Amino acid sequence: MSELVVEGLRASVQGKVILDGVDLVVRSGEVHAIMGPNGSGKSTLSHVLAGRPGYAVLGGSATIDGVELLGLPAWKRAEAGLFLAMQYPTEVPGVAVKDMLTASRATDTDSDSIYARMEAEAERIGFSAKFLDRPLNVDLSGGEKKRNETLQLGVLKPKFAILDELDSGLDVDALRMVSRRVEEETKESGLGVIAITHYSRLFDELQPDVVHIFARGRIVETGGPKLADELEDTGYEKWAGTDKPEVVATADPFADPLA
Amino acid sequence: MVERRVAAARALSETEVPTTALEEWRYSPIDKLDLSRYSPVSGLADPPMVQLHVEPAAIVRMVNGGIVMVEVDGEVAAKGVHVGSLFDHEDGRQLIGSVADGAADYFTRLNDSFAPDPVLVHVPRGVVIDRPIVITNHSAGEGSAVFPRLVVRIEEGASATILDRQTSDDNHDLLVCPVAEFDLADGAQLGYLNVQQLSESAWQIASQLSRVGKQATITAATAGLGGAYARTRADTRLVGRGAHGNLQALYFGDRDQSLDFRTFQDHVAPDTSSNLLYKGVIGGRSRSVYTGLIRVRPGARGTNAYQTNRNLKLGPDAWAESVPNLEIENNDVKCSHASSVSPVDEDQRFYLESRGVTTADAERLIVGGFLDEVLQALPVAAAVPSLKAALAARIAEATDGGDDNV
Structure with missing residues (x-):
């Protein structure tokens, strides 16, 4: 049994506070949905946890089984068991998925059997094996990119996965396959999931145990799966609020302008 | 040949020694070149072997x-192909300079004066050689001035590929001025790496000069890895209608190396095309x-010419200059150029790191991937595996920041 614990996490981009006291505990096998309006900081949460450059952590902690993630380089967070399925997976010309996964330290699979595992994973989610030798995310459709992310998740077998809008850019069939695959992983390997999304359609196959409403940089309400359905009807208006984000004194010169 | 040497020496004495005051030498350390430190040699050494994946x-x-x-x-020789000393071929004396003389400069004239033993590759009309011809030159000796010469003539409809490798002894301060000239008759094909x-x-000042006939195609590529200062001038003259040039280079500089490339895509005839990619x-x-x-001459209507130079900078102390130019004298053309100098992309590095790839390995993969586009397109595919291995070693040295093998 593993545990991802986020406590009082505060972070800013270019001097603007985006995360303002996030508290969250996810255990093995659990699926936590994080839903909220645009601009509420959901994606920032995923980036800050995964260690993307350009964010300044102002306070708080994030641990996996007691290992503090904040301050570690991204690859060590992956090694500690964290995986981020990105909303917009980056194109890496000339580097194939197999090259990357072979070089990964976040797997106990030896490099000889990685390829067999990749093929098996591709098969499970209907991802053509021809993509395994192609450059990462180059000339892939939105759906293919998300299948590719899911494939990597299946190969690396992390303890916890953050799915940042895994459902965006996917057609119905692809959505069903990738969300079913993640659901299976929670049962087969005890994967803990943080699923960030706008819509509840991701949860037709992937069953959330807990639903959090994220607004103004923090979790403002937590409930059971019914909360997701409720949101479908009522929208986020009730939580969105209008308060202006706090501005901290020093701007981070390395902040990511795209965040 | 003696007359040719004498004429070259005379021309040389009338040619200005290059300085950085000249535009084409502006970014180079040419002022540091003291020719009196070097003297022509011929001597024996034990040259390294070439690793090739085919016979x-x-x-x-x-x-x-x-x-x-x-x-x-034997089979190749039986088809009338000549590979060897230029002096052993009856037309050798006519062929040398047939391309280079039209594009002479100080260093091609030095080569004309001192090249001891030019190599001629002559492929007769219609003969297709599918395996590569390998030419190696190894330079040795402190203070040596070395003048390798390669003369290639591919006759009508003939086809060949050539791997030309330059090496030198470690720690020897020497000067190599290779000249390679390629004359492609109508419909001929040449791949040159x-x-x-x-x-x-070592210092290198190299010239690769080609003339491409009607419907002929040259694929000329350079992999520049060594040299203290290594300059390569590549001129491609597309003189026959429908002539085509694929021009590629990949280069890797580290420590205090200075790598200098000058290219000239000269579109003389109509419907010619050239595609240049230097990374x-x-x-x-x-x-x-x-x-x-890229120059498009007045008669070269229907020209397509492209020029791309991309540079990846691994650290703050590395420096790259990229200057593309167009000179177009005909309206019916498609031309474009692009150039960039940039560091390793932070998003790409993060993507790989987020999958558990260390920072150093991520850089290694990204740099290898960056060069892969050129590697895949190189004309002598059998030479690519050993070139890849050499590059991987260079990349490992250059990216070993000692950041993370904890």
Whole structure:
């Protein structure tokens, strides 16, 4: 049994506070949905946890089984068991998925059997094996990119996965396959999931145990799966609020302008 | 040949010694070149062997520009193909300079004066050689001035590929001025790959000069890895209608190396096309310069010409200059140029790191991937695996920041 614990996490981009006291505990096998309006900081949460450059952590902690993630380089967070399925997976010309996964330290699979595992994973989610030798995310459709992310998740077998809008850019069939695959992983390997999304359609196959409403940089309400359905009807208006984000004194010169 | 040498020496005495005051030498350390430190040599050394994944059609090994060994496959020789000393071919004296004389400069004239033993590759009309011809030159000796010469004539409809490798002894301060000239008759095809693996104490000032006939295609590529200062001038003259040039280079500078490329895509005839892709990586305190010109002459309607130079900078002390130019004298053309100098992309690195790839390995993969586009397109595919291995070693050295193997 593993545990991802986020406590009082505060972070800013270019001097603007985006995360303002996030508290969250996810255990093995659990699926936590994080839903909220645009601009509420959901994606920032995923980036800050995964260690993307350009964010300044102002306070708080994030641990996996007691290992503090904040301050570690991204690859060590992956090694500690964290995986981020990105909303917009980056194109890496000339580097194939197999090259990357072979070089990964976040797997106990030896490099000889990685390829067999990749093929098996591709098969499970209907991802053509021809993509395994192609450059990462180059000339892939939105759906293919998300299948590719899911494939990597299946190969690396992390303890916890953050799915940042895994459902965006996917057609119905692809959505069903990738969300079913993640659901299976929670049962087969005890994967803990943080699923960030706008819509509840991701949860037709992937069953959330807990639903959090994220607004103004923090979790403002937590409930059971019914909360997701409720949101479908009522929208986020009730939580969105209008308060202006706090501005901290020093701007981070390395902040990511795209965040 | 004696007359040719004398004439070249006379022309040389009337040619201005290059300085950085001249535009084409502007970014170079040419002012530091003291020719009196070097003298022409011919001597023996033990040159390294070439690793090739197929049996070559022919091998010529040179040391300090002099031929020490020639082997030509019997079948290839039976087709009338000549690979060996230019002096052993009846037309040799007519062929040397047939392209280079039209594009002479100070260093091609030096080569004309001092090249001890030019190599001629002559492929008769209609003959297709599918395996590569391998030519190596190894330079050795402190203060040596070395003048390798390669003359290639591909007759009508004939086809060949050539791997030309330059190496030198470690720690020898020497000067290599290779000249390679390529004359492609109508419908001829040539793939040429120059692998420059000189030691980092050597200076190189190289000229690759081609003339491409009607419907003929040259694919000319350079892999520049070595040299303290290594300059390669590549001129491609497309003189026959429908002539085509694929021009490629990959280069890798580290430590204090200075790599300098000058290209000239000269569209003389109508419906000619050229596609240039030069990609380089610079680490340490190394420098690279790319200067390229596309010229479309008044009669060259229907020209398509492209020029792309991309540089990946591994650290703050590396420096790259990229200067593309167009000179268009005909309206019915499609031309474009692009150039960039940028560091390793932070998003790409993060993507790989987020999958558990260490920072150093991520850089290694990204740099390898950056060069892969050129590697895949190189004309002598059999030479690519060993070139990849050499590059991987260079990349590992340059990206070993000692950041993370904890």
